[in-house]
Amino acid sequence: MAKILVQTGDFDVGAEIAVLTAGRTDIGGLGCFVGIVREDKAHDAPDRPIQALTLEHYPAMTARAIGRIVEEAERRWSLLGCTVIHRVGRMLPGENIVLVATAAPHRQAALDSTAFLIDWLKTKAPFWKREELPDGAGAWVEARAEDDAAAARW
Amino acid sequence: MAAVTKPLTVLYFAWLRERVGVSEETLTPPPEVRTVAELAVWLAGLDERHAAAFKDRKTVRCAVNQEFADPSTVLSPGDEVAFFPPVTGG
Numbered sequence: 734m735a736k737i738l739v740q741t742g743d744f745d746v747g748a749e750i751a752v753l754t755a756g757r758t759d760i761g762g763l764g765c766f767v768g769i770v771r772e773d774k775a776h777d778a779p780d781r782p783i784q785a786l787t788l789e790h791y792p793a794m795t796a797r798a799i800g801r802i803v804e805e806a807e808r809r810w811s812l813l814g815c816t817v818i819h820r821v822g823r824m825l826p827g828e829n830i831v832l833v834a835t836a837a838p839h840r841q842a843a844l845d846s847t848a849f850l851i852d853w854l855k856t857k858a859p860f861w862k863r864e865e866l867p868d869g870a871g872a873w874v875e876a877r878a879e880d881d882a883a884a885a886r887w
Numbered sequence: 888m889a890a891v892t893k894p895l896t897v898l899y900f901a902w903l904r905e906r907v908g909v910s911e912e913t914l915t916p917p918p919e920v921r922t923v924a925e926l927a928v929w930l931a932g933l934d935e936r937h938a939a940a941f942k943d944r945k946t947v948r949c950a951v952n953q954e955f956a957d958p959s960t961v962l963s964p965g966d967e968v969a970f971f972p973p974v975t976g977g
Contacts, residue, residue: 768977788976789901791969794953819976831977851977859950859969860976861901873902876973 735803735815739795741822744832753814753836760813762840764847766833772826773864783864787871788821788830791859795819798858806835806850809887810842817850819860849887856884893964897930899940900971903947906940923949924958926968946972 736752738744746767754760770786799817806812814836824830833850837843862874894913904910920929927949931941941947949956950969962968 790976791898791900791950791953791971793967794950794969797953798955855977856974857955858976859900859971859974861972862975863901873972874975876975880977 734812735800735807735817737796737799737803737816738818739790739792739799739821740818741820743820743829744818746829746832746834749816749818749832750834753816753834757813757836759838760836761838762836762843764833764835764837764840764843764845766831766847766851767829768831768851770824770826770828770830781867783826784867785823785825785865786830787823787863787865788819789861789863790819790821794859795821799854802850802853802857805853806846809849810835810837810846812837812842812846815846815850817854819854819858821860823865852880852883852887855880895926895962895965896967897926898967898969900969902972903940903970906936908936921961922958923951923956923960923962923968926962927958927970930970940970948973 750763750765772782774782803815803817812835816834818832820830833847835843835846864872864874894915896911897914898911899907916926916929920926927941927944930937947970951960952967
């Protein structure tokens with residue numbers, strides 16, 4: 734039922750939601766989260782905005798790890814559809830990184846499962862972000878304790 | 888417990904890959920290396936690059952055969968063992 738994609742290219746949020754709802758009348762709510770590359774200050778060079786973000790991953794493991802997270806969401810909520818698309822490779826500020834969308838009979842399941850999925854994706858799927866700085870240097874993004882706490886609340 | 892006698896495939900990601908200098912290597916550790924933690928100690932002793940990669944052991948995570956694993960996970964011959972920093976996707 735779930736659609737899981739790991740890809741370098743962008744995705745179309747509207748098209749993905751249309752696929753989730755096409756031909757159905759049992760869906761009462763959709764939850765949707767889109768992660769976007771923010772033109773942030775480099776964490777170890779606060780005076781310089783990042784130029785790009787590169788997402789590395791563990792190809793043999795990534796889709797399976799996301800599948801486990803989606804299975805856990807499906808155990809916890811009655812979902813009528815679920816789409817997770819995570820981009821890898823080099824992305825510029827303003828570009829989409831990740832899409833989580835769920836469909837459910839009622840809003841609470843859709844909203845909660847969306848938040849659960851993105852919280853767990855951040856801490857339980859094998860992706861690593863590298864910031865690209867203006868001078869061509871790079872820095873690996875460090876894991877944040879807040880993300881662990883967000884994942885643990887579920 | 889069976890000793891690790893067949894080669895292991897060892898993968899590195901993110902800054903561990905940069906420090907070791909390769910993304911993958913095939914290695915046969917000595918028989919006394921039975922767990923992920925023992926493998927990390929053995930790898931750290933191979934040369935300066937591996938030592939640098941495993942210097943801060945607390946920030947190194949691992950997977951065995953594409954599943955997240957603990958330092959105490961026991962290895963089997965032919966396993967694929969990956970070492971990487973805490974994940975930062977999403």
